[in-house]
Amino acid sequence: xxxxxxxxxxxxxxxxxxxxxxxxxxxxxxxxxxxxxxxxxxxxxxxxxxxxxxxxxxxxxxxxxxxxxxxxxxxxxxxxxxxxxxxxxxxxxxxxxxxxxxxxxxxxxxxxxxxxxxxxxxxxxxxxxxxxxxxxxxxxxxxxxxxxxxxxxxxxxxxxxxxxxxxxxxxxxxxxxxxxxxxxxxxxxxxxxxxxxxxxxxxxxxxxxxxxxxxxxxxxxxxxxxxxxxxxxxxxxxxxxxxxxxxxxxxxxxxxxxxxxxxxxxxxxxxxxxxxxxxxxxxxxxxxxxxxxxxxxxxxxxxxxxxxxxxxxxxxxxxxxxxxxxxxxxxxxxxxxxxxxxxxxxxxxxxxxxxxxxxxxxxxxxxxxxxxxxxxxxxxxxxxxx
Amino acid sequence: xxxxxxxxxxxxxxxxxxxxxxxxxxxxxxxxxxxxxxxxxxxxxxxxxxxxxxxxxxxxxxxxxxxxxxxxxxxxxxxxxxxxxxxxxxxxxxxxxxxxxxxxxxxxxxxxxxxxxxxxxxxxxxxxxxxxxxxxxxxxxxxxxxxxxxxxxxxxxxxxxxxxxxxxxxxxxxxxxxxxxxxxxxxxxxxxxxxxxxxxxxxxxxxxxxxxxxxxxxxxxxxxxxxxxxxxxxxxxxxxxxxxxxxxxxxxxxxxxxxxxxxxxxxxxxxxxxxxxxxxxxxxxxxxxxxxxxxxxxxxxxxxxxxxxxxxxxxxxxxxxxxxxxxxxxxxxxxxxxxxxxxxxxxxxxxxxxxxxxxxxxxxxxxxxxxxxxxxxxxxxxxxxxxxxxxxxxxxxxxxxxxxxxxxxxxxxxxxxxxxxxxxxxxxxxxxxxxxxxxxxxxxxxxxxxxxxxxxxxxxxxxxxxxxxxxxxxxxxxxxxxxxxxxxxxxxxxxxxxxxxxxxxxxxxxxxxxxxxxxxxxxxxxxxxxxxxxxxxxxxxxxxxxxxxxxxxxxxxxxxxxxxxxxxxxxxxxxxxxxxxxxxxxxxxxxxxxxxxxxx
Numbered sequence: 001x002x003x004x005x006x007x008x009x010x011x012x013x014x015x016x017x018x019x020x021x022x023x024x025x026x027x028x029x030x031x032x033x034x035x036x037x038x039x040x041x042x043x044x045x046x047x048x049x050x051x052x053x054x055x056x057x058x059x060x061x062x063x064x065x066x067x068x069x070x071x072x073x074x075x076x077x078x079x080x081x082x083x084x085x086x087x088x089x090x091x092x093x094x095x096x097x098x099x100x101x102x103x104x105x106x107x108x109x110x111x112x113x114x115x116x117x118x119x120x121x122x123x124x125x126x127x128x129x130x131x132x133x134x135x136x137x138x139x140x141x142x143x144x145x146x147x148x149x150x151x152x153x154x155x156x157x158x159x160x161x162x163x164x165x166x167x168x169x170x171x172x173x174x175x176x177x178x179x180x181x182x183x184x185x186x187x188x189x190x191x192x193x194x195x196x197x198x199x200x201x202x203x204x205x206x207x208x209x210x211x212x213x214x215x216x217x218x219x220x221x222x223x224x225x226x227x228x229x230x231x232x233x234x235x236x237x238x239x240x241x242x243x244x245x246x247x248x249x250x251x252x253x254x255x256x257x258x259x260x261x262x263x264x265x266x267x268x269x270x271x272x273x274x275x276x277x278x279x280x281x282x283x284x285x286x287x288x289x290x291x292x293x294x295x296x297x298x299x300x301x302x303x304x305x306x307x308x309x310x311x312x313x314x315x316x317x318x319x320x321x322x323x324x325x326x327x328x329x330x331x332x333x334x335x336x337x338x339x340x341x342x343x344x345x346x347x348x349x350x351x352x353x354x355x356x357x358x359x360x361x362x363x364x365x366x367x368x369x370x371x372x373x374x375x376x377x378x379x380x381x382x383x384x385x386x
Numbered sequence: 387x388x389x390x391x392x393x394x395x396x397x398x399x400x401x402x403x404x405x406x407x408x409x410x411x412x413x414x415x416x417x418x419x420x421x422x423x424x425x426x427x428x429x430x431x432x433x434x435x436x437x438x439x440x441x442x443x444x445x446x447x448x449x450x451x452x453x454x455x456x457x458x459x460x461x462x463x464x465x466x467x468x469x470x471x472x473x474x475x476x477x478x479x480x481x482x483x484x485x486x487x488x489x490x491x492x493x494x495x496x497x498x499x500x501x502x503x504x505x506x507x508x509x510x511x512x513x514x515x516x517x518x519x520x521x522x523x524x525x526x527x528x529x530x531x532x533x534x535x536x537x538x539x540x541x542x543x544x545x546x547x548x549x550x551x552x553x554x555x556x557x558x559x560x561x562x563x564x565x566x567x568x569x570x571x572x573x574x575x576x577x578x579x580x581x582x583x584x585x586x587x588x589x590x591x592x593x594x595x596x597x598x599x600x601x602x603x604x605x606x607x608x609x610x611x612x613x614x615x616x617x618x619x620x621x622x623x624x625x626x627x628x629x630x631x632x633x634x635x636x637x638x639x640x641x642x643x644x645x646x647x648x649x650x651x652x653x654x655x656x657x658x659x660x661x662x663x664x665x666x667x668x669x670x671x672x673x674x675x676x677x678x679x680x681x682x683x684x685x686x687x688x689x690x691x692x693x694x695x696x697x698x699x700x701x702x703x704x705x706x707x708x709x710x711x712x713x714x715x716x717x718x719x720x721x722x723x724x725x726x727x728x729x730x731x732x733x734x735x736x737x738x739x740x741x742x743x744x745x746x747x748x749x750x751x752x753x754x755x756x757x758x759x760x761x762x763x764x765x766x767x768x769x770x771x772x773x774x775x776x777x778x779x780x781x782x783x784x785x786x787x788x789x790x791x792x793x794x795x796x797x798x799x800x801x802x803x804x805x806x807x808x809x810x811x812x813x814x815x816x817x818x819x820x821x822x823x824x825x826x827x828x829x830x831x832x833x834x835x836x837x838x839x840x841x842x843x844x845x846x847x848x849x850x851x852x853x854x855x856x857x858x859x860x861x862x863x864x865x866x867x868x869x870x871x872x873x874x875x876x877x878x879x880x881x882x883x884x885x886x887x888x889x890x891x892x893x894x895x896x897x898x899x900x901x902x903x904x905x906x907x908x909x910x911x912x913x914x915x916x917x918x919x920x921x922x923x924x925x926x927x928x929x930x931x932x933x934x935x936x937x938x939x940x941x942x943x944x945x946x947x948x949x950x951x952x953x954x955x956x957x958x959x960x961x962x963x964x965x966x967x968x969x970x971x972x973x974x975x976x977x978x979x980x981x982x983x984x985x986x
Contacts, residue, residue, distance in 0.1 A: 236598070263726070268978070270600070358733050361732070362735055368508070369505050371743070375591075376467055376469070
């Protein structure tokens with residue numbers, strides 16, 4: 001047994017588990033599900049960082065696809081005495097110096113968690129909410145993304161402590177329940193275990209909420225920075241875009257089309273359309289697959305000017321909402337009408353330029369004559385050439 | 387293949403059969419052996435932005451006086467540290483300019499001089515501008531008061547009783563001398579504020595580019611653009627007249643704008659006509675060209691031009707289009723743009739600098755936008771009318787074959803002509819004028835026609851390594867980049883690059899427009915391709931889908947008006963009128979500054 005390795009504190013878990021058994025179904029639905037459009041900040045610890053950010057965006061009228069969070073209370077309910085015992089037993093075998101063995105141990109822990117029977121009330125709450133989502137979207141068994149959303153009171157970086165799994169294009173309540181279990185078990189990937197060990201965090205300090213969100217079927221998707229990453233210009237939104245789902249852009253498998261859009265007058269200041277050879281999209285079998293882009297679409301811009309402007313406006317709105325430069329993931333849903341088809345998937349603070357000290361660009365304060373002289377003596381474009 | 391220099395002015399072969407063309411201009415104006423080394427080692431560009439057509443002898447006056455006045459303000463008045471004047475020459479009828487920089491060793495010493503002199507103007511701008519408006523009105527009144535009527539058979543009794551002694555012949559010559567002086571005066575006033583205004587604008591521009599390296603030029607222009615600008619007033623008045631005509635059921639009166647008499651009589655006693663009478667002085671002293679040529683048509687004298695625009699506005703009104711200019715919305719949009727960029731600045735110190743520079747730009751900009759109406763439209767209209775009056779007198783008195791012939795004389799030759807007229811009126815003897823000038827004018831018309839058909843090169847001589855002269859960049863939009871584009875213009879791809887002068891993308895059929903007559907040929911949805919667009923073509927803008935020019939910076943009059951009317955535009959492409967032909971399908975990206983020929 002590893003002395004240093006914290007194990008799950010059964011006593012700590014128990015009150016939650018016990019309190020659950022007394023609840024009625026209606027009450028469970030209310031407590032276990034938080035719809036993004038009804039999210040408020042007091043619920044952050046119930047839904048985890050990822051869901052909270054989607055809820056925040058929805059509340060700020062940033063168009064994220066509709067969806068809901070299954071709260072950490074649902075996660076807490078799986079921890080029966082038996083499960084806790086099984087997991088603890090496996091955790092005790094961990095030797096933090098033996099990474100290979102730990103991969104196998106992690107796999108076993110995850111199997112144990114994924115085999116657990118999901119409490120009926122959780123299944124029912126999920127079923128009711130998913131049904132409502134399908135109805136809202138007008139689609140039977142609407143495809144959803146199922147995402148883990150770790151939460152940790154008092155820990156600054158719950159996402160790392162918990163790691164994150166995302167499952168795309170999940171249809172039907174049965175598959176959703178399966179993926180929810182996988183999200184829960186993802187708290188015990190070897191990396192997550194090792195990370196918590198290194199940071200000295202207790203395993204039980206981290207809980208897992210799960211997000212269930214309508215899947216966008218994107219014509220194109222990508223990322224947007226609310227500044228020009230090449231020079232830190234905050235008046236610009238830099239957009240990388242490629243065909244299909246965002247995976248291709250995020251993983252770097254394609255060189256995306258690259259645009260620069262002015263935040264204020266929404267001019268497309270720069271455009272560089274590249275050759276995009278692959279895209280991720282939903283196959284007829286209902287799975288996400290990497291596919292070759294047909295030749296005549298490879299060198300075509302994947303965005304219209306109006307769509308670029310809409311993305312820039314959204315990114316700016318996110319930046320205003322969060323009060324800091326943002327790194328936004330977005331997509332253009334091919335099934336939504338123009339004008340409503342741009343959706344945001346995620347918004348995170350931009351970290352490179354935002355951390356640089358702010359330096360005044362003005363020289364000589366209010367002395368406009370000196371400034372005019374230097375403007376005339378060294379015209380801008382000669383300076384730009386440097 | 388890209389060349390490293392442009393042809394020497396001495397290598398250029400002009401059109402056939404124009405021997406003696408140099409005599410059409412003052413001796414100091416053509417290139418010549420006397421200054422060959424100097425001229426050969428400079429960079430010259432054809433100012434097709436202002437003078438796209440061959441100059442007649444008298445029309446050369448404005449070019450010479452304008453460029454000399456611009457130069458004088460830079461070099462002798464304000465001591466612009468890096469910039470002296472702009473040298474000018476005429477080659478086969480077309481003006482070539484060459485900015486003269488200041489020796490780098492001498493720039494430093496000029497800085498305190500510039501700061502004191504320009505500083506005085508910036509600090510007292512509003513009162514000086516107020517004074518300027520008065521000076522312009524006085525100049526116009528004085529031009530109008532000049533007397534170019536035929537000399538009398540006998541002087542008035544008052545000349546005798548009041549002991550005047552100086553007679554009408556003396557006065558005619560004095561008034562002509564005064565006329566030339568007043569034109570120079572006008573051009574001095576024109577440049578009294580202009581370059582300082584551009585300098586203040588450039589300073590704000592530079593600051594914005596420093597704070598926001600990727601900010602589009604257009605955004606900066608939007609922040610300083612005036613909302614109620616005198617230059618737009620004539621066009622706004624046409625809309626008022628169109629609306630009144632519709633309201634009183636007189637819309638059909640404008641159906642045939644060419645029928646000036648018919649239109650006017652249909653309007654007798656109407657509110658539309660009353661409005662016309664009320665505003666035509668001064669607002670319809672509006673030229674359909676740029677004011678620099680004798681053949682530019684002035685609305686007051688050629689009502690068929692504004693009538694046609696009124697007819698187009700009436701059509702729009704009848705289609706239910708709101709043609710009014712949404713002043714409040716334009717102002718609100720400008721305020722939004724300003725406040726958003728201001729918020730995006732990093733520090734309070736920057737916001738203070740932004741406020742200061744934008745404030746100064748706001749003070750100077752009304753001049754930059756409005757001088758064009760006061761000088762190029764109003765004063766020039768009055769001056770051309772006066773010259774035509776003199777031409778008519780010369781024809782009537784048998785001095786010249788035709789009233790219009792006066793523009794084939796140089797301005798100094800008109801002095802000689804009037805001496806001939808006066809002295810022989812005094813003697814009561816025949817003049818030599820008709821016999822002397824008749825054949826000369828005949829020959830000059832021939833030469834001028836050939837020069838007009840010639841296609842002059844964009845530039846001549848040795849280009850500088852880097853163009854630093856601020857006004858060349860600002861006024862003419864000529865940068866190191868555009869020079870290298872010109873040098874590499876053998877590229878036959880057909881794509882053109884220029885300044886992103888007015889945003890948006892449009893595709894459509896190209897129509898080449900060289901003069902006001904061509905404007906009338908524009909059809910709905912076409913793309914206007916011109917050496918430069920005159921602001922007075924504004925009423926054509928609702929028709930066109932986009933606009934492309936050979937020459938012009940982001941602050942050229944054309945760019946300002948294109949933005950105002952929301953028409954995508956690319957200016958300063960260098961060769962649009964030679965690469966594009968009427969009827970081609972072209973794509974204009976006014977945001978990226980590119981023009982692509984889509985289909986031959």
